[in-house]
Structure formats: C-alpha cells, structure tokens
Amino acid sequence: MVAAMSLIWLAGCSKKAPEAEAAVPVIALPVQAVDGAVAGRYSGDVHARYEMPLSFRMAGRLTARYVDPGEQVKQGQPLAQLDPADPSLQLAYAKAALDAAEHRLLFATQQRDRDEAQFKQNLISQLQLQQTQDNYASALAGRDQARQQYKLAQSTTLVADHDGIITSRQAEVGQVLAAGQAVFGFAQSGEREVYVDVPESRVGGITIGQAAMMNLPASPGHSYTARVREIAPAADAQSRTYLVKLAIDHADASLQLGMTADVALQGSKPADAMVTIPATALFHQGEHPAVWVVTPGDSKLDLRPVTVERYGERDVLIAAGLKVGERIVMQGVHAVSAGEKVTPIAPPHAEDAPQ
Template sequence: MVLRTLHSLLCGAALALLTVASAHAHLQEGAPQAPPPTPVRVAPVREESLAPRKRVFGELRAAHRSSLALLEQGIVQKMLVREGQVVKKGEVLAALDTARINIAMHVHASTIRAAHATLVEQDAVLVRAERELRLLESAQAAGGTNPLEVSDAQSAVSIALAQIELAKANIAVLDATAGLLKTRLADHVLYAPFDGVVTKRHVEVGSWLAEGAAVVELQATDKLEAWFDVPQELYPFVMVQRAYMDAQRELGAMPELAPIERRMMEVSDALDLSLPVSALRVIPAIDSRSRSFAAILDVPNPDATLPAGLALTGFIPTLEPMPRLVVSRDAIMHGDAGPFLFVVRDGLAVPLQVRIDFPVGEDVAIDASGLRAGEAVVIEGNERLLPMSKVAAVSSTSSPVAAGASK
C-alpha cells in the first residue's frame, strides 16, 4: 500500500515537471523576437579643401522666344496650334485666306502671256522693217529710189529693235513681279522657325490680321539659359569661373582638370537638384540701382523637363580653400527640424542634424557637430530607418563595413 502511494506521488511529480517544462518551451517560442538589422548602403564622410561659396539667385529663361508674325494682312483661315502645343521646326502654325492673292496671280499670268505675244509681234515688225530696208538699199544701188525713203526704212528698223528691247524689259519686270507674288503667297502661311512650345495665341480663325501683327508666341524648350543677378563684389570670382569653364570646354574631360571641377560654380533648382551648366557669359555692366551684373549660363534641356521661369540658386566659389566635410547628396534627409543624416556607430543608425553649405557636383559640403571624416553615413535605405535602428551596413563599393564605425 505504501509502495503504491509512493509510486503515485512520483508519477504525479514527474507529470507536473513535464507540464511546466512544456509550458516554458511554448512561452519561449511565442515570445517576441527583436527585428533583424536593416540592410543599408553607406559611404564615408570625406574632408576636402574647398573654397567657400557665395549664394546668388536667378531663374531659367528660354534661349529662344519669339513673337511670330506674318508679312501679309488678311483673314485668318487656319489656326492649327493651341497654347502648350509642342511643334517642330517647319511645322505650319497658321494661314491666311489666299483667294485675292490667287486671283492677282492669275491676272498677272495673263499679263505675262500678253507681254510675250507683244514680243512676238515686235519680232515680226522687225523682220518686215529689215526686209523693206534691204529692198530699198538694192533699189538705191540701182539708182531707182529716193534717199529719204532709205533713211525712213533705217529708222523703222531701229524703232523695231527698241520695241523688242522694251518688250523684253517689260517681261523681265513681269517675271520679277510674279516671283514677288509667289513670295507673298508663301507669306500667307506661318511656319515654326524652331522646335518649341506655343505659349500664346493672339488671333483666332476668321479674325482680321494686320500686316506684321503677332500671331503666336513660341518658346524653345531644348535649350535654356540660367540668368543670375550677381552682386558687384563677386565680379572677379565670376570671371575666374568663366576662365575655368572656357578651359574645360577647350580641353575636354582630362584628369588634370579634376581639381578645377571641384571649384566650379554650382547651380541647383527649387528642389535642390543640381543642373548641368556650361558656357558662362557675363554682361560687363553694373546696374546703378541694384549694384549687380548679369551672369548667364547655358542649360541643356533635351527632354523638356525644365520650365522657363524656374527659380535657381547659384553657388560661386570665393576666397581661399579650407577643409570641409563632404558627403553624398543621397545621405541628406529632410525632416521638420531641417536636414539630417544617419551615421553608423556601433551598428546603429544615429541621426545627426546638419547644415548644408553648398553643393559640390553629386556631393554636398556640410557642417555637422560631432561628425568626423571617415565615418560611414547611410546613402541608400535611409528612407526606411528609424533613429537608433540596427543596421547591416554595406559600403558603396559592396564591401562590408565594420559595425563599430564610431572610432
């Protein structure tokens, strides 16, 4: 009896231990696990010797903008474009009614035919006058005619020759007038002188158009110009920039010019996107009221993605270079408190507020308290990070970065 009771107690205790162990295992399996590190791509912070930049403001303007007119007057018969329509060079934009000019050309063609008939008539008159003159000269040689009659016949030949020349000159004038009428007929049609976009229409179908009056306004889109109002004290620095760009254009891409490219003027749009610019031109005249001058750069726009009138910011290098921290543009994030970036320290994405000083090609020069050259900043994957998130960093050259990159 005692042995049976002891056996029952032992079995119950064993079952209880098994139940507790199983419950503990289930609790461990259902417990929340920490999320895995977020994979990100990083690039090192660099220190470069860069000249400080002065900020100037400007706008994009169309390199070609024309108010197109017709040399003829008349009723607008066709208006083939509307505002915002993209047109190609040589495309018909508008046309005037040509009924009256066509009638004038038909009348003129009849006049030319009459002038040619007159010439044929004058040729026949000349032939007759020459025949009469030869007959009279033969009779004079035989002593059977009056000298006055010979003289009159000679005059008749001269008059016939003069009439022929007059008829030929008249035909030449009529031919020139015919060419003018053809030109006037062509001037009834307005063609696009370059590729562009119609920005304004001044007339409609059926309206009267005076000679030389504007029909449409056309703006080129493939090439724009960046216009900046630059303070007069920056004139020497802008002239240095022009020399840099001239050297780059003449020599092309050369390794020797790499240091110069880091000293070039930078231009960005309202979204802080860098724009390619070239061919810096300067108007060497200081405005007496604003004490500034105009600096102009060419901006290619082959895909028509940039609109005229877009606000621009230019950064002109000045003074002597000094050490500055440089990071990729992709590292910069924008929050409510301003721009910031994530620096990888001990495997964590540590946010740091930064101040953007100026762009440098695809990079930006920044000022950030506590950031040091050589540290790794996140350039890809930063949009999905939270402060102090664990990260698995891979460098921009695809080699792993040590987790403790805070030294």
C-alpha cells in the first residue's frame, strides 16, 4: 500500500504546467487620420472659359499682322489683313452670284403673282400654285445666301469679336491661307477655369457641381473657390486620365493664363472623420470589406467590417468602422485567423509604412 501511494505521488509531481499560448508576429500599425473634407488633391493649370482660334472666312495671302501673342485686344480691333488683290476674284464671283440670285427671285415673284391671280379664277390647279410658291421660297433663300456671301467677300480684315488676349500666332505674313485656317489663338476675357487630369480610378468619385479649393504657388496665401463644371466623357488616349474642368468663382487679375494651381476637391465628411489604410490591409468577409484589428487588452485578432469611401492605387480611404490609433494588420491578412494571439511588429522596410 505504501509503495502504491508513493508511485501515485511521484506521478502527480511529474506533470508539467500548461504552456502559455505562443504569440504570432504580424506587421501591424495604428491607422492614421485624414482630412475627410478633402476628396482628392490634384495639380492643374489656369485657362480661359472660352478659348478658340481666330481665322478669316475667305482664302487669301496674309499681308499684315497687327498684334502679337500676349497682347490684350478690344472688341472690334483689327488683328490681321489679307491682300485685297487675292479675294478680288472671289468678290466678283460673289457679286455675280448675288445678281443671278436677285434675277431668279424677281422672276419667281412675278410667276407667283400671276399664278395666284389665275388660281383665283380657277385657271390653274392647286398643285401648280404650290409648286410656284415653292420656287419663290427657294429663290428668296438663295438671294439671302448670296447676299451673305457677298458681304463676307468684302471683308479682308480680321477683327476681334470680343475683348481678350492673343495666346498664340499660327500664321506668318506672306502665307497663303485657306478659308477658316487659324491665324491666332484667342482667349476671351472674363471667366477663368482650371483644368486637372484625374486618374480613371478616381474619376468615379467626382460629380458635376462638386466644390473645390484652389491655391496658386505664384500667389501664396491667396485661395479661390471653384466648382466642377465638366468631366470628360472619355479618357485621354495617351495618359489614360480624364480631363476635369472647374469654374473659378470670383476670378481676378492675378489669375494669369497657364499658371499652375493646386486643387483640393471637397468631400462630404468633416475634417479628420476618415482614416486611411494600405490596400494590403483590406480583407473581405464574404462580399463585405473588413480589416484585422489587434485588441489592446489581449493582443488577439478581431475581424471588423468597414465602409470604404474610396479605393486608391496604394491605399484605401475608410469612412466608418475604424478609429484613429487602432492597430490593424497591414500585411499578410490571409495568413491569420480570428482570435489568434499576435505580437505587432513594424514593417521591415520603412517605405512599406503608411504615409
């Protein structure tokens, strides 16, 4: 009996204490706050609301230019001159065409008057009267068109139709120009816009009328408000970006064409209401996005659903589900499980840390 009790006692003394659960090292860092009032920052440049080429409406040889790029011009100011000898034949042709059109109109008017009188006496049919009236209408339109062509052929001087600035020179003195060929680039005075190129991954988050703040590096401390006026329907074939035009409110003389602008599109959230995480930290719980959160008390993992505001190229903007300072798994999200005890470590490379 004594021997048996001794064996039992020795066996109980030989049992080891249970080992503590081993913690798995994971790359985990606190999430950072971002300004939720800013939906995106872009670089752009200042343009006029209306930019267009200026050209003659008739062909001829350019004999004089009265303005140079960068000059301010007034409405009605002469800008360039064609050689009057060149369009003289066009003027003669236009005059002959006008004379012929007026003659056809005179004949059509006389024929209409005769047929209307005969129709009242039942001497011609309704169909014949309608044909005569149609011929008269065609002759009248032809006369008006020939008159406008003759008026255009008389003008050999290019004038500014609005106040503005000459932005470029596209023809030289002595050059023979075709009708409609550009002579100058022109930007109207008044409204100003800023053009920005937006990546295709972010253009879906921009809407017409969205507010923005704009700063000019050339004028520190001076900001402008703007609103999205137009979004290009297709991406540029070379850069694969979308051109977004923003109308600038209360533009002043300091907004020079071509200036560089820093544009901050406004979002729907107040400042510091969102957090940003690396794209590698995002996990999916079924069809819903989620992240692995390290609980502060026991350093165990908890899979928490989140609401994504915007997907970027390297990061994700989270609108709800996370708080500033909470530690989440940044990499290797598919190699961990719920309730697993972990030891947070920093990324091995500094460039992998969230900016």
